[in-house]
Amino acid sequence: MKHCVLILSIFTVFFECNSIAQEITIPAESYAFDKIVEWKGKGAILFNRDPTGNTRKVYMTHVNSQPTTVWNQSFNPKGENYYMIYGENTRYVYFLDNLELEDNKYFYNQLNEAGTVKSGSSSLLVLFKKLGDFLPEDSELQDVVVTDKSLIHIFRHYNKKDKKYTQLAIFMTHNNFLLYGVVIGEKTAADLENVNIGGWKYVGYDGDEVLFAARDVQSKKRGYAIQRYTSKAVLKETGFIESPENDFIQLENIGFGLTGGNYLDKKNTVESSVLRSINGKLYMSGIEHSASESILSLWMYESGKWSKVRSHKLGGVSKKTIKIGVNALNEGLGFHIIDSSGDRLIFLPFDAQSPVNELPFNQNSIYNPGRLLIQERKEDFALILPDGKLFFNLEQLGKAGEVKFEFEKK
Numbered sequence: 001m002k003h004c005v006l007i008l009s010i011f012t013v014f015f016e017c018n019s020i021a022q023e024i025t026i027p028a029e030s031y032a033f034d035k036i037v038e039w040k041g042k043g044a045i046l047f048n049r050d051p052t053g054n055t056r057k058v059y060m061t062h063v064n065s066q067p068t069t070v071w072n073q074s075f076n077p078k079g080e081n082y083y084m085i086y087g088e089n090t091r092y093v094y095f096l097d098n099l100e101l102e103d104n105k106y107f108y109n110q111l112n113e114a115g116t117v118k119s120g121s122s123s124l125l126v127l128f129k130k131l132g133d134f135l136p137e138d139s140e141l142q143d144v145v146v147t148d149k150s151l152i153h154i155f156r157h158y159n160k161k162d163k164k165y166t167q168l169a170i171f172m173t174h175n176n177f178l179l180y181g182v183v184i185g186e187k188t189a190a191d192l193e194n195v196n197i198g199g200w201k202y203v204g205y206d207g208d209e210v211l212f213a214a215r216d217v218q219s220k221k222r223g224y225a226i227q228r229y230t231s232k233a234v235l236k237e238t239g240f241i242e243s244p245e246n247d248f249i250q251l252e253n254i255g256f257g258l259t260g261g262n263y264l265d266k267k268n269t270v271e272s273s274v275l276r277s278i279n280g281k282l283y284m285s286g287i288e289h290s291a292s293e294s295i296l297s298l299w300m301y302e303s304g305k306w307s308k309v310r311s312h313k314l315g316g317v318s319k320k321t322i323k324i325g326v327n328a329l330n331e332g333l334g335f336h337i338i339d340s341s342g343d344r345l346i347f348l349p350f351d352a353q354s355p356v357n358e359l360p361f362n363q364n365s366i367y368n369p370g371r372l373l374i375q376e377r378k379e380d381f382a383l384i385l386p387d388g389k390l391f392f393n394l395e396q397l398g399k400a401g402e403v404k405f406e407f408e409k410k
Contacts, residue, residue, distance in 0.1 A: 024067055024405040029059060032400045036392060037258075037367040038383045040088060040329070042113065043070065044390065046403070053080065058095075062115060065385050065407050071115035078107055086258040087146040087205075088278065088329055088369075092174050094151055099144065099260055104128075104136045106153070110174065122172055124153075127181045131168055139168065144260025147205035149173060149231030153260075154184075154202060163189040167200045169212070171233045180233035184212055185225075195250060195272060196222050204277030204328055209236065211277045216240065224275055241282070244299060244306045248272045248286030249322070256325025256336040257366060270321070276328040285333055285348075287314070287322055294322065298333055298348045310348040312356050315341045327369060334372040336361055347372035364394065 026033075026046065035047040043064030049057060056077055062070040078097040085094040097107035104125040110118045128134045139155040146152075150171040157166045165187045171180045184200040191197045198215035205211065208231050216225040223242040229235055253271045255262035273286035282301040287294050294314040299306045314322075314337070325336035332349035345365055347357040359378050365371065370383030381392040388409040396403045 020409040022065075022067070022407040022409065024063065024065075024407055026061060026063060026069060026403050026405070028401045029061065031059070032398055033061075033396070033403055034398055035367075036364075036381055036394070036397065037084065037086075038370050038381075039086070039093065040369055040383065041385070043385060044381070044383060044392065044405075056080065058082070060111075060115075063390075063405060065387050065390065065409075073111070073115045073117055075109035075111070075117050075119065077109070082109075083144075083260070083263050084258050085144050085146050085151070085260060088327075090146045090148055092146060092151075094146060096144065096260075099141060099263060101136050101141070108151070112174075120177060122177070122179055124170055124179070124181075127170060127179050128168070131181050131183055132166070134166070134168065141260065141264065142167075142199075143202055143264075145202050147210055147231065149205075149208055150210070152202065152210065154200075156199065165189070165192065165199065169202075169229075169233065171210075171229075171231060173231060178232075182229065182233040182235070184227060185214060187214070195270065198269065198271065200227075203275050203282075206277065206280040209280075213275050215271070222272075241301060243273060243284065244308075246286070246288060246297075249289055249294075251287055252321050252323045254323050254325040254336065254338075256334070257327040257369070262325075262366060268323070274324065274326045276326055276333060278328040279330060283309070283328065283333060285324075285326060285335070287324070294339070296335065296337070296346065296348070300350075309350060310352065310356070312346060312348060312358075314339060314346075329369055329372070331373055334369060336365070345372060 029048050031048040031050055033046045033048045037045050039045055043062060046061040048059050057074050059074045061072050064070055075095055083096040083099055091113050093111040095109040105121045105123045107121045124136050128136050134157050139157040142156050143154040150173050153170045155168045167184045169182050169184055187199055196217050200212050200214045203211040203213045210229045213224040213226045218240050221242045223240055226239050228237040250270050250272055253269045253274055273284050276283050284299045287296055295311050296314055297311040298309045300309045323338040327334040332347055335346045337344055337346055343361045345359050345361050357372055357375055368381050373384055374382045377391055381394050383390050388407055391406045
């Protein structure tokens with residue numbers, strides 16, 4: 001069937017069969033757009049800044065299915081670099097000037113859905129001292145995450161005398177920027193030499209509830225100790241969840257997604273499985289070996305037991321430790337996997353009827369989680385909106401002038 005083209009003053013509409021595609025033109029800014037990031041469910045943000053470095057200001061343009069720009073905004077990082085922190089279902093994005101503290105402080109620019117930017121800094125010295133005999137400069141930052149209610153920094157402090165690791169979490173609420181701290185737990189150096197025991201890690205959130213977990217052995221059963229907190233660091237619940245009886249191979253857990261752990265150049269943790277929480281449900285993923293192949297499996301915890309949701313053959317047995325990063329989305333788990341077959345992305349949907357998606361990994365992958373959900377046009381930046389799909393040709397970045405998006409309406 002031939003295309004029927006209708007040209008409008010703002011954008012072009014293409015009719016083909018029963019689908020509708022709209023070409024959305026975004027006007028040129030003072031500098032070429034050099035970066036694009038998905039704000040999942042809300043659209044895309046284009047970035048541009050002075051390539052000469054004469055000004056540090058970063059300009060942002062929000063695009064969705066509307067025929068024009070949703071909003072334009074800017075922020076001023078302290079230096080050339082900044083770190084974007086974002087989480088699934090969150091209403092705020094943070095741009096941190098620094099991950100490692102400067103004079104016990106971190107500096108931030110907070111962006112909300114309306115395009116409002118608020119800038120500030122938070123000093124952690126007083127809060128650290130309230131939590132015990134700790135100082136920020138003696139503590140190692142392990143992760144920074146965003147939940148619906150808070151920005152959370154996770155630190156680990158090592159006491160050389162006692163050979164003991166203490167993990168701390170500092171919560172900053174979005175609406176009033178108040179700080180709350182908690183000691184999550186302690187592990188000895190001897191504990192962490194056991195592959196079945198691990199440090200406390202952020203697992204996910206559901207509304208006001210934030211979940212941390214640590215690999216543990218209780219009553220000779222392998223599993224995860226868990227702790228649930230409010231967004232103001234108030235402990236709500238502790239517990240223990242056994243792992244499935246299946247034997248999972250050891251894997252190197254790497255960062256994946258817009259979290260502090262993805263940016264930090266730290267030694268990655270060796271795990272037997274990875275735990276994640278999304279929308280109040282717990283999911284565990286691991287890799288099992290048969291005689292001739294590796295199998296990536298996804299499990300769900302419900303009514304006190306684990307059930308296998310999906311599995312996917314990875315190919316031949318890897319002779320090296322497989323590296324795996326996990327990003328929990330509403331629709332399923334996205335995996336960044338580095339093994340003998342290369343560097344790739346795999347998406348395992350929670351819905352058994354939805355297809356598994358596999359595509360190459362590149363540096364844009366962490367900025368485009370929606371790409372995991374879309375099978376077609378794998379060379380493009382792609383995301384899903386409530387009313388359709390949005391595509392962007394990445395070759396437009398770095399070139400002066402206007403850029404174009406293609407929106408396919410449902």
